[in-house]
Amino acid sequence: MAKRYWLFKNEPDCFSIDDLVKAPDQTAEWEGVRNYQARNFLRDEVKKGDEVFFYHSNANPPGIVGVCKVVRDGYPDPTALDPESRYYDPKSTSDDPRWYMVDVQLTRKLSDIIPLSTLKAAPGLESMMVTQKGSRLSIQPVTADEWRTIMKLVRRM
């Protein structure tokens, strides 16, 4: 299976690129995804070795702030079973886990954010999911062309 590319969104108030920088081994569990379409990606399609843009949503400005790598395939998200967790879901059980997550490791934090406005203006990213109006999915596939286009912006920084 060829390596694939993704964009993972997070609100920096919740878990930011700096939290990943500070994490042990600069590795974190991408927990708390509670959307079925995103869940299906995490469970079935996001694989170890895939590369990921770390995106800050609900931020000023929103945009891509880092690059990371998937280091563990999808597995059941234990926070769904923890009544103390903000991600607790009483309908999920250990026999029939409803929610999945992967582990990611930092590759690099960008020296500057690539704002959403830059992505929207960049030739070649017109049909990228994150540049579309109303795009709410928190786990988004990125095409190899889109990945290359954005990495060119990264190298220019």
Added chain:
DNA sequence: GCCAACGTTGGC
């Protein structure tokens, strides 16, 4: 804080 877009729930 506003509000458009989207997802989920639940009555029927």
Added chain:
DNA sequence: GCCAACGTTGGC
């Protein structure tokens, strides 16, 4: 299975 009501996301 439809769809109105409601809740959430996320840019601005």
